[in-house]
Amino acid sequence: EADIYQTPRYLVIGTGKKITLECSQTMGHDKMYWYQQDPGMELHLIHYSYGVNSTEKGDLSSESTVSRIRTEHFPLTLESARPSHTSQYLCASSGLFFPGSYEQYFGPGTRLTVT
Amino acid sequence: DAKTTQPPSMDCAEGRAANLPCNHSTISGNEYVYWYRQIHSQGPQYIIHGLKNNETNEMASLIITEDRKSSTLILPHATLRDTAVYYCIVRVGGRNYGGSQGNLIFGKGTKLSVKP
Numbered sequence: 001e002a003d004i005y006q007t008p009r010y011l012v013i014g015t016g017k018k019i020t021l022e023c024s025q026t027m028g029h030d031k032m033y034w035y036q037q038d039p040g041m042e043l044h045l046i047h048y049s050y051g052v053n054s055t056e057k058g059d060l061s062s063e064s065t066v067s068r069i070r071t072e073h074f075p076l077t078l079e080s081a082r083p084s085h086t087s088q089y090l091c092a093s094s095g096l097f098f099p100g101s102y103e104q105y106f107g108p109g110t111r112l113t114v115t
Numbered sequence: 116d117a118k119t120t121q122p123p124s125m126d127c128a129e130g131r132a133a134n135l136p137c138n139h140s141t142i143s144g145n146e147y148v149y150w151y152r153q154i155h156s157q158g159p160q161y162i163i164h165g166l167k168n169n170e171t172n173e174m175a176s177l178i179i180t181e182d183r184k185s186s187t188l189i190l191p192h193a194t195l196r197d198t199a200v201y202y203c204i205v206r207v208g209g210r211n212y213g214g215s216q217g218n219l220i221f222g223k224g225t226k227l228s229v230k231p
Contacts, residue, residue: 031217043159043221059220090158102149104219106158 003027006091006107013081014115021076021110023091032074033104034058034066035090043090049074050096081114088112119203124226127197133190135225137203140184146205148179149219150188154199159221162188162201193229200224 003026013019025032034047035058045058049068063085064078074093078085091107120138127133139148150162163170163177165186170177176189190197202224207217 033218037156039156042223045218048218058218088156092158102164103161104159106160109156109158
């Protein structure tokens with residue numbers, strides 16, 4: 001069982017609010033990821049990190065930002081939520097080097113609705 | 116990363132083997148084939164990966180053709196709980212750093228429906 005946690009699991013919030021989605025893992029993984037997935041659609045990588053103080057943008061442009069101050073923690077922030085941000089956000093982690101680099105462990109996801 | 120082609124959907128009877136194909140005709144010599152699945156919008160789950168040889172674990176078997184241009188994921192005795200979207204992904208193996216090479220690119224996958 002993967003030890004990666006996301007909070008909240010569900011969030012309904014009004015337009016213009018600032019939100020932070022939390023992601024934590026207890027596996028000591030260096031690499032962490034954020035994906036975005038609309039219902040019935042593909043997963044798209046929006047951010048990833050190789051370790052503390054490292055963040056990179058993914059394949060899909062996103063208005064969100066991320067930070068990596070601690071190895072185990074990789075929060076995602078939206079400064080001003082809009083209805084177009086309504087989606088599911090999935091966090092994942094993996095090792096950097098063989099053999100831990102092969103498998104990504106995913107959290108349960110946060111389903112965000114912006115009204 | 117090489118692109119993969121999978122059928123959009125497949126059905127399988129409960130208890131029978133599910134054989135999910137994947138084409139990856141432009142795969143490079145240092146790229147591995149990975150399979151993940153996603154059950155009803157949960158986080159994806161790793162299943163298996165391989166380079167050249169056939170692989171088997173407690174979940175599934177992976178058969179890779181000799182020219183490595185295609186592969187098949189086999190669930191030997193499918194159950195209703197195996198109903199999910201299955202993703203075939205090709206990426207450089209053994210390293211997960213240095214740019215985006217180690218990242219997974221999820222396509223549309225194959226929606227497998229296991230029926231009683």
